[in-house]
Amino acid sequence: xxxxxxVLISPFTGSEVAEKYLEIKQKTGYMTQITGNVSGxxxxxKKAVVISPFNxxxxxxRLKEFRKAFPSYSAFLMQLPNKTQYQLVVQxxxxxxxxxxxxxxxxxxxxxxxxxxxxxxVVNQRGVMISPFNGKEAxxxxxEIKQKTGYIMQLVDA
Numbered sequence: 824x825x826x827x828x829x830v831l832i833s834p835f836t837g838s839e840v841a842e843k844y845l846e847i848k849q850k851t852g853y854m855t856q857i858t859g860n861v862s863g864x865x866x867x868x869k870k871a872v873v874i875s876p877f878n879x880x881x882x883x884x885r886l887k888e889f890r891k892a893f894p895s896y897s898a899f900l901m902q903l904p905n906k907t908q909y910q911l912v913v914q915x916x917x918x919x920x921x922x923x924x925x926x927x928x929x930x931x932x933x934x935x936x937x938x939x940x941x942x943x944x945v946v947n948q949r950g951v952m953i954s955p956f957n958g959k960e961a962x963x964x965x966x967e968i969k970q971k972t973g974y975i976m977q978l979v980d981a
Contacts, residue, residue: 828961829954829981831858832974837945841900841909843974844951845883850971851953853964857902859949869942870921871914872928874935875903882909885935889913892931901945914942954981 835843840857848855877885882900889898889911898913916924921939928937956964961978969976 827955827957827981828978829952829956830961830965830968830976831950831952831979832968832972832976833858833950834948834975835950837947837949838899838912840949840951841902842883842886844902845879845900845909847951847953847968847972847974848879849883851968853953853968854955855951855953856906857949858952860947864944866915866942866944868918869915870918871912871916871940871942872921872925872937873910873912873940874928874932874937875910876908876936877911878908882911886911889928889932893928899945901943912943952979952981956981 832843832847844855844857874885874889886898886900889896893913896913897915898911900909901912902909913924913928925937925939928935953964953968965976965978
């Protein structure tokens with residue numbers, strides 16, 4: 824019997840992978856997970872505003888809402904270890920300006936939980952794996968997912 828296979832979509836940077844994961848999951852509806860090591864360095868000389876938590880169904884909408892309200896800031900989603908909730912991270916800021924940024928964001932989004940944290944450098948490359956599919960089905964799903972997403976993909980053992 825053929826081994827189950829998955830469709831691996833990669834590479835994404837660490838700061839974009841959670842957003843791409845949620846978009847791909849919405850478009851395909853298949854069992855999906857983020858693959859690769861969680862790594863990155865903490866930079867204590869710069870700060871981030873961490874807004875959380877949002878569940879899987881609302882995280883992408885909250886990111887889009889934030890970007891619309893504050894288009895000049897760099898914002899991205901990070902999947903929490905429980906894999907069902909997400910933080911919205913806005914960075915980089917200097918330690919002296921981060922408190923005023925929290926206040927600025929709270930005016931627009933008063934119900935959101937916000938804290939300051941050290942900057943997370945998440946440039947590592949990660950993939951999104953959609954699996955498992957059996958033999959013949961894997962090839963069909965590959966074509967379907969490629970049409971829906973347009974990303975670089977490969978079939979791998981799941």
